[in-house]
Each structure stands twice: as structure tokens, then as C-alpha cells.
Amino acid sequence: MEKIEVIFKKEEIQKKIKELGALISKDYGDEEIVLVCNLKGAFIFLADLCRYITSPTSIDFIATTSYKGTETTGDVRIIKDLKMDVKGKHLLLVEDIVDTGFTLDYTVKYLWLHKPKSIRICTLLDKRCKRKVELDLDYIGFEIEDRFVVGYGLDYNERYRELDYIGELIL
Ligand code: IMP
Ligand code: MG
Numbered sequence: 001m002e003k004i005e006v007i008f009k010k011e012e013i014q015k016k017i018k019e020l021g022a023l024i025s026k027d028y029g030d031e032e033i034v035l036v037c038n039l040k041g042a043f044i045f046l047a048d049l050c051r052y053i054t055s056p057t058s059i060d061f062i063a064t065t066s067y068k069g070t071e072t073t074g075d076v077r078i079i080k081d082l083k084m085d086v087k088g089k090h091l092l093l094v095e096d097i098v099d100t101g102f103t104l105d106y107t108v109k110y111l112w113l114h115k116p117k118s119i120r121i122c123t124l125l126d127k128r129c130k131r132k133v134e135l136d137l138d139y140i141g142f143e144i145e146d147r148f149v150v151g152y153g154l155d156y157n158e159r160y161r162e163l164d165y166i167g168e169l170i171l
Pocket of ligand 1: 041100101
């Protein structure tokens with residue numbers, strides 16, 4: 001039977017996102033930010049984060065795929081591109097989790113093709129111990145160990161995204 005052990009409670013997550021929002025607002029000031037949400041995992045994080053940012057923002061979505069079950073395939077593909085023209089704009093890529101880094105590395109390189117003015121990365125979770133590609137992350141919520149987590153947008157075969165906490169999936 002699948003079981004979920006709580007790692008970050010709802011209140012802890014909200015407190016962290018509020019802090020991230022304040023940091024981002026301080027860094028960008030009155031400059032407009034295009035928040036690029038990497039679907040599907042980051043949709044709940046984006047929804048909360050955008051409400052804690054006081055700088056002017058607009059929102060767009062991109063979708064990538066590489067995971068099957070609890071393993072990365074390394075073969076990253078863009079399955080949905082941006083709708084906005086982001087040429088000359090400041091992009092803040094909003095991610096649920098960075099694991100090997102393959103997805104993010106590919107996504108950032110792809111986003112540069114749209115000729116933005118800048119790209120920064122904000123991830124809720126960082127599984128640094130699993131990293132295979134070196135990446136500079138600008139805003140990080142929590143660093144976690146090598147555990148497979150679900151909830152708050154993160155899924156296991158499309159399940160558990162709706163949980164308001166983050167927990168380890170015990171199979
Ligand atoms: P990477 O390419 O290995 O960095 O994988 C990043 C993507 O894999 C994330 O955007 C998630 O969709 C997924 N992923 C990685 N680790 C987990 C996890 O612990 N739970 C759920 N999804 C994960
Ligand atoms: Mg993802």
C-alpha cells in the first residue's frame with residue numbers, strides 16, 4: 001500500500017513562499033517579471049508565489065516531460081511552448097523541483113531562443129544530491145534529500161498533486 005510521510009506542512013510551505021515572494025519583489029522592484037510556470041508540477045507553487053510578489057508580473061506556461069514513475073528518463077521534450085512574446089523581458093522560471101537538472105538545463109536553453117532580457121530560476125524544492133548538470137538556482141525554497149516526494153503540485157503517476165503539504169511517497 002502507498003503511504004505518504006509528511007515532510008513540509010502547509011503552514012511551513014506558505015511561510016517559505018511568502019519569504020521567496022518578498023525576496024523576488026526586492027530584487028526586481030518595479031521591473032516587470034514574466035513568471036514562466038513549468039507545468040504541471042509548478043502550478044500550485046506559481047499560484048501562491050505570484051500573490052506574494054509585489055513587482056508587476058505576467059504569467060505564461062511551458063510544459064516539459066521526462067519522468068516516468070519515480071525515475072527520470074533524461075530525454076527532455078517541450079510539449080507546450082510559451083504563448084506570449086517574451087523578447088526583451090525578464091523571465092522567472094518557476095519550478096516544482098530540480099533533481100538531475102536535465103529538465104531545467106534544457107528548458108533554460110530553450111527559453112533563451114525566445115530572446116528574453118534575463119532568465120532567473122525559482123524552485124520550491126532542490127534535490128541537490130542528485131544533480132548531474134551544474135545549474136545556478138536563484139531562489140530556492142527547501143533543499144531535500146534523495147526522496148521521492150509528492151503533494152503541492154508534485155505527482156506520482158499523476159496522483160497526489162492536490163495535497164496541501166509535501167510528503168515522501170513510500171511504496
Ligand atoms: P530533473 O530533470 O531530473 O531535474 O527532473 C525534474 C522533474 O522531475 C521535476 O520537474 C518533476 O516533475 C520531476 N521530479 C523529480 N523529482 C521528483 C519527486 O521527488 N517527486 C515528483 N516529481 C519529481
Ligand atoms: Mg516537472
